[in-house]
Amino acid sequence: MTTQSEPGHGRPDPSLSAIMSERRQLINLAYRLLGSVAEAEDVVQETYTRWYAMSRQQQEAIESPGGWLTTVASRICLDLLGSARARRERYVGEWIPEPLPDRTEWINGRSAGTTADPADRVTLDESVTMAFLVVLESMTPAERVAFILHEVFRYSFAEVAEIVGRTPAACRQLASSARRRIRAAQAPAAPAARQAGLVRDFKQAWEAKDIDALVGLLDPGATMIADGGGLVSAVLRPIEGGEQIARYMLDIAGRAPNLTILERTVNGQPGLVAQHNGVTVTVAAFDVAGDRIKHIWAVRNPDKLRPWTVGPQH
Numbered sequence: 001m002t003t004q005s006e007p008g009h010g011r012p013d014p015s016l017s018a019i020m021s022e023r024r025q026l027i028n029l030a031y032r033l034l035g036s037v038a039e040a041e042d043v044v045q046e047t048y049t050r051w052y053a054m055s056r057q058q059q060e061a062i063e064s065p066g067g068w069l070t071t072v073a074s075r076i077c078l079d080l081l082g083s084a085r086a087r088r089e090r091y092v093g094e095w096i097p098e099p100l101p102d103r104t105e106w107i108n109g110r111s112a113g114t115t116a117d118p119a120d121r122v123t124l125d126e127s128v129t130m131a132f133l134v135v136l137e138s139m140t141p142a143e144r145v146a147f148i149l150h151e152v153f154r155y156s157f158a159e160v161a162e163i164v165g166r167t168p169a170a171c172r173q174l175a176s177s178a179r180r181r182i183r184a185a186q187a188p189a190a191p192a193a194r195q196a197g198l199v200r201d202f203k204q205a206w207e208a209k210d211i212d213a214l215v216g217l218l219d220p221g222a223t224m225i226a227d228g229g230g231l232v233s234a235v236l237r238p239i240e241g242g243e244q245i246a247r248y249m250l251d252i253a254g255r256a257p258n259l260t261i262l263e264r265t266v267n268g269q270p271g272l273v274a275q276h277n278g279v280t281v282t283v284a285a286f287d288v289a290g291d292r293i294k295h296i297w298a299v300r301n302p303d304k305l306r307p308w309t310v311g312p313q314h
Contacts, residue, residue, distance in 0.1 A: 026043075029070065100267050100268075131186060146175045149163065199272060202214065202286075207253075220242050226298040282298050
């Protein structure tokens with residue numbers, strides 16, 4: 001199997017640096033498959049544990065260490081996606097993928113408190129927008145793995161088949177089905193400047209408690225979903241309708257008068273971060289269709305906000 005970054009350039013004696021150079025791609029793959037930085041890091045750690053559990057002779061017999069690592073990580077993710085469905089059914093309220101800061105704002109939230117290594121950062125592109133990740137959540141595990149490996153990481157269907165344990169033709173069908181889901185769910189993206197302007201206007205209207213301005217910025221059929229994970233207060237079901245969302249936002253503003261609202265990049269797109277006494281309590285991602293906000297995803301679960309715990313205050 002080939003990868004975009006073949007470690008060791010085909011040499012049979014992979015050095016530590018060559019093996020570890022695959023870490024960034026593995027983190028990128030696992031985050032897109034699982035929607036969680038913490039779970040992605042666990043997957044990559046388990047993948048390396050399995051590599052180093054082999055003898056040197058076994059390692060040297062592997063023609064493409066990068067391909068081996070990707071295969072193992074993908075299969076671990078496939079297993080996790082299967083069990084995730086049961087976990088999500090027990091989850092309190094709505095489950096939203098873990099939001100990612102822009103790399104200039106990234107602070108690694110692991111308990112060790114160490115500064116994030118550049119290899120830990122997830123590359124931000126259209127395949128990590130919140131809207132995209134939410135559609136991925138609606139796919140079967142096999143669809144999701146086949147689609148991400150083929151469409152995002154450019155693996156051939158023969159290579160995907162080897163990873164997911166199906167025929168190349170079946171993998172082609174899985175990816176095709178996944179593509180249809182993406183097309184059906186996603187409106188054409190608004191220009192970045194337009195998105196940023198709408199999110200900024202939303203912030204200002206929210207701070208001013210201007211319900212008419214909020215309603216005007218929201219699509220009449222807009223949806224807002226919040227994720228508190230049962231750990232903090234959050235609405236347990238989606239809020240439907242622009243006016244209902246506007247009223248809910250004003251209710252929050254009234255109950256939490258000391259919130260500081262900051263414009264931030266969330267999963268590569270304009271978003272908002274709410275801080276209380278310097279601590280991030282909500283990260284909001286937006287989906288814009290035309291000149292209106294169509295979806296808002298508000299992540300409040302503190303376990304998902306660790307990378308946002310400390311950040312620049314500009």
